[in-house]
Every structure is written in structure tokens, then in C-alpha cells.
Amino acid sequence: MWREGASRGHVVLLHGLGRTPLSMRHAASRLREAGYLPFSIGYPSRRQPIGALADIVASKLPGDATLPLHFLTRSLGGIVLRCLVKRHRPPNLGRAVMLVLDRALLDQAIHFFELGRFAHPSGSGQSTGS
Numbered sequence: 001m002w003r004e005g006a007s008r009g010h011v012v013l014l015h016g017l018g019r020t021p022l023s024m025r026h027a028a029s030r031l032r033e034a035g036y037l038p039f040s041i042g043y044p045s046r047r048q049p050i051g052a053l054a055d056i057v058a059s060k061l062p063g064d065a066t067l068p069l070h071f072l073t074r075s076l077g078g079i080v081l082r083c084l085v086k087r088h089r090p091p092n093l094g095r096a097v098m099l100v101l102d103r104a105l106l107d108q109a110i111h112f113f114e115l116g117r118f119a120h121p122s123g124s125g126q127s128t129g130s
Contacts, residue, residue: 009068009094012061013040014077027072036070037062045076054083061090068094075100 011031013024021040028038041060043053057080061069069092073081078098085093 007037007067008035009037009070010062010064011036011038011070011072012057013038014057014071014073014080015040015042015045016075016077017045019045019074024072024074031072037067043080050079050083051087053080054087057081058084058088065090065092068092070094071096071098073098 013021013028013031015021015023021042024038024040028040031038039062041057043056045053048056069090071081071094073096078096078100081096081098
């Protein structure tokens, strides 16, 4: 049971494609009010394959393993998290909330994947195009 003044754990905030940690500032504020320690991590979402992004995020995770490590992701941040957990599973992994794309962004993402503009989601560095 959470008590006032005690932390409920870290919540790592991972933004979506082409966004920055600033896009998660409202969520960070609300999480702080609820007793969590928000930790927003930026990563170059348009310049690296998924595996490299997961490695970048893993290198920036909070080092306090005594608290649960939760995640709140949006869009591409959820894909990065899945790869991160597969490659660098934190020992204190808590819960994850993954917010998905809206329909317009989903159509745009599918278009870019069809054009081969993104690295392969497996993190292998392969292009998604043929």
C-alpha cells in the first residue's frame, strides 16, 4: 500500500516517432502528483534502428534497483520498450502502459514501413522494404 511521502517507483516515459521528452510532460506531472518518480528519456527516433534505440534507452535507465521500474510509452516508444525488455530486461521491471497510434498516424506509419523508411522492428537493422 502506498503512503504519502513514499515513492511508488520510477516510471520511464518513452515518446513516439519524431517527438521529444517534452511531449510526455503532462503525463510526468500527473505521475509525480500520484507519488511516482517520472523519468523521461529522449532517443533519436528517426535516425537509428529499433535495437540501437533500445540500447540507448537501456543505458539511460534509472540505476536505483530498489524501486519498481514502470514504463509509460506512446507509439514507437512501445516498440522500443519491447525490444529493450528482450535485450536488457531490468531486474526490477514493473508494469507497462503502452499508448497506441491513432488511425491517421497508423496509416502514415504503415506507409513509411512499406517504403522501407524504418529499420526492421526486430532490431536487426534490416530495412522493412523489399
